[in-house]
Amino acid sequence: MDTVDVIRAKRDGGELxxxxxHWVIDAYVRGDVAEEQMAALAMAILLRGMTRREIADWTExxxxxxxxxxxxxxxxxxxxxxxxxxxxxxxxxxLAPAVAACGVAVPQLSGRGLGHTGGTLDKLEAIxxxxxxxxxxxxxxxxxxxxxxxxxxxxGLAPADRKLYALRDVTGTVESIPLIASSIMSKKIAxxxxxxxxxxxxxxxxxxxxxxxxxxxxxxxxxLGADHGVRTVALLTAMDRPLGRAAGNALEVAExxxxxxxxxxxxxxxxxxxxxxxxxxTVGGGHGKDPADALRDGSAMDVWRRMVRAQGGDPDxxxxxxxxTHHVPAPxxxxxxxxxxxxxxxxxxxxxxxxARKEDDVSPSAGAVLHAKPGDPVRAGEPLVTLHxxxxxxxxxxxxxxxxxxxxDPGGAGPDDLLPLVIERVAEQSA
Amino acid sequence: MDTVDVIRAKRDGGELxxxxxHWVIDAYVRGDVAEEQMAALAMAILLRGMTRREIADWTExxxxxxxxxxxxxxxxxxxxxxxxxxxxxxxxxxLAPAVAACGVAVPQLSGRGLGHTGGTLDKLEAIxxxxxxxxxxxxxxxxxxxxxxxxxxxxGLAPADRKLYALRDVTGTVESIPLIASSIMSKKIAxxxxxxxxxxxxxxxxxxxxxxxxxxxxxxxxxLGADHGVRTVALLTAMDRPLGRAAGNALEVAExxxxxxxxxxxxxxxxxxxxxxxxxxTVGGGHGKDPADALRDGSAMDVWRRMVRAQGGDPDxxxxxxxxTHHVPAPxxxxxxxxxxxxxxxxxxxxxxxxARKEDDVSPSAGAVLHAKPGDPVRAGEPLVTLHxxxxxxxxxxxxxxxxxxxxDPGGAGPDDLLPLVIERVAEQSA
Numbered sequence: 001m002d003t004v005d006v007i008r009a010k011r012d013g014g015e016l017x018x019x020x021x022h023w024v025i026d027a028y029v030r031g032d033v034a035e036e037q038m039a040a041l042a043m044a045i046l047l048r049g050m051t052r053r054e055i056a057d058w059t060e061x062x063x064x065x066x067x068x069x070x071x072x073x074x075x076x077x078x079x080x081x082x083x084x085x086x087x088x089x090x091x092x093x094x095l096a097p098a099v100a101a102c103g104v105a106v107p108q109l110s111g112r113g114l115g116h117t118g119g120t121l122d123k124l125e126a127i128x129x130x131x132x133x134x135x136x137x138x139x140x141x142x143x144x145x146x147x148x149x150x151x152x153x154x155x156g157l158a159p160a161d162r163k164l165y166a167l168r169d170v171t172g173t174v175e176s177i178p179l180i181a182s183s184i185m186s187k188k189i190a191x192x193x194x195x196x197x198x199x200x201x202x203x204x205x206x207x208x209x210x211x212x213x214x215x216x217x218x219x220x221x222x223x224l225g226a227d228h229g230v231r232t233v234a235l236l237t238a239m240d241r242p243l244g245r246a247a248g249n250a251l252e253v254a255e256x257x258x259x260x261x262x263x264x265x266x267x268x269x270x271x272x273x274x275x276x277x278x279x280x281x282t283v284g285g286g287h288g289k290d291p292a293d294a295l296r297d298g299s300a301m302d303v304w305r306r307m308v309r310a311q312g313g314d315p316d317x318x319x320x321x322x323x324x325t326h327h328v329p330a331p332x333x334x335x336x337x338x339x340x341x342x343x344x345x346x347x348x349x350x351x352x353x354x355x356a357r358k359e360d361d362v363s364p365s366a367g368a369v370l371h372a373k374p375g376d377p378v379r380a381g382e383p384l385v386t387l388h389x390x391x392x393x394x395x396x397x398x399x400x401x402x403x404x405x406x407x408x409d410p411g412g413a414g415p416d417d418l419l420p421l422v423i424e425r426v427a428e429q430s431a
Numbered sequence: 432m433d434t435v436d437v438i439r440a441k442r443d444g445g446e447l448x449x450x451x452x453h454w455v456i457d458a459y460v461r462g463d464v465a466e467e468q469m470a471a472l473a474m475a476i477l478l479r480g481m482t483r484r485e486i487a488d489w490t491e492x493x494x495x496x497x498x499x500x501x502x503x504x505x506x507x508x509x510x511x512x513x514x515x516x517x518x519x520x521x522x523x524x525x526l527a528p529a530v531a532a533c534g535v536a537v538p539q540l541s542g543r544g545l546g547h548t549g550g551t552l553d554k555l556e557a558i559x560x561x562x563x564x565x566x567x568x569x570x571x572x573x574x575x576x577x578x579x580x581x582x583x584x585x586x587g588l589a590p591a592d593r594k595l596y597a598l599r600d601v602t603g604t605v606e607s608i609p610l611i612a613s614s615i616m617s618k619k620i621a622x623x624x625x626x627x628x629x630x631x632x633x634x635x636x637x638x639x640x641x642x643x644x645x646x647x648x649x650x651x652x653x654x655l656g657a658d659h660g661v662r663t664v665a666l667l668t669a670m671d672r673p674l675g676r677a678a679g680n681a682l683e684v685a686e687x688x689x690x691x692x693x694x695x696x697x698x699x700x701x702x703x704x705x706x707x708x709x710x711x712x713t714v715g716g717g718h719g720k721d722p723a724d725a726l727r728d729g730s731a732m733d734v735w736r737r738m739v740r741a742q743g744g745d746p747d748x749x750x751x752x753x754x755x756t757h758h759v760p761a762p763x764x765x766x767x768x769x770x771x772x773x774x775x776x777x778x779x780x781x782x783x784x785x786x787a788r789k790e791d792d793v794s795p796s797a798g799a800v801l802h803a804k805p806g807d808p809v810r811a812g813e814p815l816v817t818l819h820x821x822x823x824x825x826x827x828x829x830x831x832x833x834x835x836x837x838x839x840d841p842g843g844a845g846p847d848d849l850l851p852l853v854i855e856r857v858a859e860q861s862a
Contacts, residue, residue: 007603011474036470040602043442043474171471172438 003027003037010044018057025061025160038164039171046176055178055220056227062186063228065160069136069192071107074143077283078105080193081275082184084217085117087205087345088242091272092120092150093256094264094295097303098276100147101294103287106279107143109153109191113354113362116205116345118249121152122354126250126320126364130313142310148303151311158186166358180207181220185228195231195282197275198222200426203240203419205341211236211423218426226428231282234426237271238419241374242344244268248353248367248388250319260301267373267421269295274422322365322388326395328402330378334410337374343405344368344385347398351389363390368398374415378408434458434468441475449488456492460591469595470602477607486609486651487658493617494659496591500567500623502538505574508714509536511624512706513615515648516548518636518776519673522703523551523581524687525695525726528734529707531578532725534718537710538574540584540622544785544793547636547776549680552583553784557681557751557795561744573741579734582742588621597789611638612651616659626662626713628706629653631857634671634850636772642667642854649857657859662713665857668702669850672805673775675699679784679798679819681750691732698804698852700726705853753796753819757826759833761809765841768805774836775799775816778829782820794821799829805846809839 001023010016016024024041027033050058071078079099083089096106110132113119121132132152134142142149155162161183168174188196200208200218208214218234225232244265246255258264259272269292276291294300305315330336348354352363369386372378384406387398432454441447447455455472458464481489502509510530514520527537541563544550552563563583565573573580586593592614599605619627631639631649639645649665656663675696677686689695690703700723707722725731736746761767779785783794797820803809815837818829 004601004603007474011477011603034601035465035467036598037602039467039470040474040604043438043471044478044603046442047475047478167467170435170465171467172435172442172475173471 003033007037007041007044010041010048013048015051016054021054021057022061025058025065029065029160029163035167038167039173042164042168042171042173042176042179045178046173050178052223055182056224058178059182059186059189059224059228062158062160062182063190066158066190067154067156068190069157071105071140071143071192071194073140074105076105077194077286078107079195079197079279079283080106080108080188080191081197081199081279082188083199084184084201084207086201086239086243087117087341087348088244088247088252089118089201090123090244090246090252090256091199091268091275093123093253094259094300094304095272095276096148096150097260097307098272098291098294098300099279100303101299102276102280102289102291104280104283105143106148107139107191108148108150109157109187110150111153116342116349116354118247118252118354120150122362123249123252124150124313126253127308127313127315128317130308130311134311142307146303146306146310148307149310150307153187153191157190161186175207177213177217177220181217181224185221185224189228189230193230195279196225197278197282198232198234199271199275200234200236201239202236202423203238203341205242205345206239215424215426222426222428233278233282235275235278236423236426238421238423239341240419241339242341242370243271245370245373246367247344247348248351249362249364250321251367251369251388254319259295260304262296270421320365323390324388324392326387327383328385328387328399329381330384330408331380332408332410333380334378334408335412335414336372336376336378336406337409337413337415338407339370339374340405343401344370346401347387350398350401351387351394352391365390374418434464438468438472438475441472441479444479446482447485452485452488453492456489456496456591460496460594466598469598470604473595473599473602473604473607473610476609477604481609483654486613487655489609490613490617490620490655490659493589493591493613494621497589497621498585498587499621500588502536502571502574502623502625504571505536507536508625508717509538510626510628510710510714511537511539511619511622512628512630512710513619514630515615515632515638517632517670517674518548518772518779519675519678519683520549520632521554521675521677521683521687522630522699522706524554524684525690525731525735526703526707527579527581528691528738529703529722529725529731530710531734532730533707533711533720533722535711535714536574537579538570538622539579539581540588540618541581542584547773547780547785549678549683549785551581553793554680554683555581555744557684558739558744558746559748561739561742565742573738577734577737577741579738580741581738584618584622589617592617606638608644608648608651612648612655616652616655620659620661624661626710627656628709628713629663629665630702630706631665631667632670633667633854634669634772636673636776637670646855646857653857653859664709664713666706666709667854667857669852669854670772671850672770673772673801674702676801676804677798678775678779679782680793680795681752682798682800682819685750690726691735693727701852751796754821755819755823757818758814759816759818759830760812761815761839762811763839763841764811765809765839766843766845767803767807767809767837768840768844768846769838770801770803770805771836774832775801777832778818781829781832782818782825783822796821805849
C-alpha cells in the first residue's frame with residue numbers, strides 16, 4: 001500500500017477502507033509513515049471528515065497498536081468516566097470514591113493537563129507522597145481492596161494515539177471530531193472499560209464551544225462505544241463558567257475533599273452525583289446505594305482515604321499553599337452576570353497551575369479561587385477572585401487574562417444566557 | 432508569530448497576511464517550522480486555496496529565501512520557457528537553439544524528471560560527455576558566446592521551494608494550483624528571467640488533466656509573472672497523446688536533432704515554432720528571423736552543436752542504444768483512435784527512462800518509440816510501439832502499463848475527441 005495514495009483518497013473526499021486505515025496507523029507506529037505524511041492526512045481528515053465506519057476502524061487500529069487491559073479477573077462490574085476537560089473540573093476525585101462506595105469498581109487511567117485545562121494526575125500529585133504510576137498488578141490489587149484507582153496510563157496503551165496526539169498538537173489538527181473521538185475512545189477501550197460515562201463539556205472553557213459541536217462529539221463517541229461493545233452514555237455539561245470555586249491543583253483537591261465531606265459547591269456536587277448515577281446505571285445499579293448518600297455518610301470519604309494511601313499519599317497531610325496571593329476586587333456592586341471559564345483557566349495556567357509544553361512542571365499550589373459565581377450578589381471592593389502563586393511576577397499576565405471576563409450588573413439582573421449545568425444526555429437509541 | 436495559528440487561519444478558510452507568509456517560509460527554511468507543520472499547512476492550502484495576493488506573497492517569500500540571478504551584464508534580451516511536463520516533451524532541446532539563432536538569449540535552468548514525465552537534464556545527459564552543472568560565470572560566458580544554455584539550477588535558488596517540493600511529493604500535496612504556480616514561478620523569477628513563455632500541458636500525460644485546471648494554473652502563473660515584473664505568456668498544449676514519436680532520454684535527443692535538421696515529427700516542429708515565436712514576441716522580436724527558418728537553414732543546428740560542446744558534450748558521438756527491444760504489434764487493422772500519453776510515460780519510466788525516487792539513476796537508452804499517432808492507419812501485426820531497455824526483465828511491467836491505452840477503429844474512423852495541439856493562449860489583458 002502507498003501512503004500518498006491513502007492521503008490523496010481522503011484529500012479528495014473519499015472513504016478510506018478498513019485495510020487502508022489499519023495499514024496507515026500500523027506503518028505510522030513503525031515509522032514507515034513519516035510524521036509529515038500523517039500531518040497531511042490529519043489535516044485532510046479534519047477538513048473532509050470521516051464516516052462512522054471509518055472512525056470505528058481508525059479507533060480499532062489505534063487500540064490494536066498496543067496492549068488492551070482486562071479487568072475480568074476482578075470478578076466485579078467496572079465502569080469508567082472521561083471528561084473532555086474544563087476549568088475547575090475536579091469531578092473524578094470525589095466521583096470515583098462515591099461510585100466505589102456504591103459497589104462498582106472504577107479503574108480510571110487519567111492524563112496530565114496541557115493548556116488551560118488541568119489534568120487529574122496533576123491535581124492528585126499535589127497530595128504529599130501520592131504517585132501516579134502503578135503496575136497493572138498494583139492497579140488490580142487496589143481495585144480489589146479499595147474499589148477505585150486513578151493512575152497514569154502505561155506507555156503500552158494505544159501508542160498510535162500517543163504519537164498522533166503529540167503530532168496534532170503542533171499541526172493545527174486537534175479540532176477534528178473524528179480525531180478527538182477516536183483518541184478518547186481508543187484509550188478508554190484499551191483500558192478495558194466495560195462501561196463508560198462521558199462528560200462532554202460545552203462552553204468557552206471547553207474544547208467544544210457550542211452545544212451542536214458537543215452533541216456531535218458525544219454522538220460520535222457513544223456510537224464508537226457501541227461499535228466496540230462498551231456501553232457508553234454521554235452527558236453534555238456546562239463549561240461557560242468554571243466548575244466549583246477553585247481552579248488549580250491543590251486548591252481543587254481541597255474542594256473535592258469538601259465534597260467528600262458532605263459539603264462543597266452545589267454545582268460540583270450536582271455534576272458528581274449525576275455522573276455517578278449514570279455510571280451505576282450502565283452496570284445495573286451496584287448494590288443499590290445512592291451516591292449522594294455515599295457523599296453524606298462518609299463512605300465515599302473512606303474510599304478516598306484508602307485510595308490515596310494505596311498510592312503512597314497521606315490524606316491527612318496539609319496541602320501545599322502558595323506563598324503569594326492577590327485579590328481581584330469587584331469594581332462595582334450588583335449581580336455577577338458572567339465569569340468566563342476560559343479566562344479563569346488561562347489565569348490559573350499563567351500562575352503556574354498548567355503547562356505550555358509536555359515537558360514543563362506544574363506548581364501544585366498555584367491557581368484561582370472564586371468568591372462568587374454567576375447569579376451571586378457582589379459588593380464593590382470586596383474580593384471577587386483570589387490569585388495564588390509562588391512567583392508574584394506571574395500576577396500581571398494572569399490579570400491580563402481576566403480582562404473582559406467579568407461582567408457585573410449594578411441593576412441586579414442575573415445572567416440570562418447561562419448554560420444549564422447538565423445540558424442533555426446522549427445515548428444510543430437502544431441504551 | 433506562532434506556527435499553529437498560521438495553520439489554523441488557513442485551515443479555517445482565512446486569508447494569510449504577508450507577514451505570516453514571509454515568517455512561515457523563512458522559519459521553514461531555518462528549520463523552526465517542522466516538516467509536519469508545513470505538511471499540514473500545505474494540505475490546508477490545497478483544500479482551502481489562496482488568493483492572488485497570497486500566492487504573490489508566497490512566491491516572493493520563496494524567491495527571497497535564496498539568491499536571485501541577474502543577466503543584465505549580458506546586454507541582450509533574454510527569454511526563458513517552462514513546460515509543466517509531459518510525455519515525449521523534448522521541446523527545449525530544439526527550441527533554445529532556434530530562439531538563440533533568431534537573436535535572443537535563452538538562459539534555461541532545468542530540472543530532472545520524477546515519475547512518468549522526463550526531465551530535460553536527463554535527456555541531455557544521454558549525450559556522451561555532456562554535463563549539467565555550470566558556475567554562473569560559465570553560464571554567462573556560454574550565453575554570450577553561444578546564445579543559449581540549458582543547465583542545472585544551483586542549490587542557492589529558491590531553497591524554500593526545493594524543500595517544499597520534496598515535502599509535497601510525499602504528502603499528497605502536489606496537486607494544488609497555488610503551490611504549483613508559486614513553485615514554478617519562484618524558480619523562474621529567481622533565475623532572472625526577464626520574460627517567460629509557459630507551456631502548460633493538458634491531458635492524461637500532464638499534471639493538469641482538464642482544460643479548466645490548466646487554464647486556472649496558466650492564469651495564476653501569468654498573474655504572478657505580471658506581479659513580479661516578468662512579462663509572461665502561457666500556451667495550453669495537448670498532452671492527451673505523447674509529443675512526437677519518442678519517449679526516453681537518448682531517443683528524444685535523436686528526435687530533437689531531426690527537428691534541428693529541418694525534419695522531425697510535425698507536432699514537435701509545430702509546438703517548437705509556436706513557442707519560439709511567443710518567446711521572441713515577448714522581447715520585441717529578436718533580429719527579425721522566423722524560428723521556422725532557423726530550423727530549416729541550419730542556424731539552429733549550429734547553435735545546438737556549440738551549446739552541446741560548451742558543456743563538454745560531443746554532438747557527433749553516437750547516442751547510447753538499448754540492448755533489447757520489444758515490438759508491440761497492432762492487434763487489428765484500422766485507424767489509431769487513442770494512444771494514451773500517461774500509459775506511454777509510465778511504460779518508458781518502467782523501462783528505466785525515469786526515476787521513482789530522487790536518488791535513482793536513469794537509463795539513457797530506455798524508452799518507447801511510437802510507429803503511429805492517433806489518426807494514422809495501422810495494420811494488424813505490424814509494430815505499433817517499440818519498447819527499449821537494457822534490462823529485458825522490465826518488459827512485462829511496461830507492457831502492463833499499456834493495457835487499455837491503445838484504441839484502434841477497424842472501421843477506419845479517426846479520433847473524435849483529440850485536443851487541438853495548441854489549445855489556447857493565456858496572457859494578462861494588457862499583454
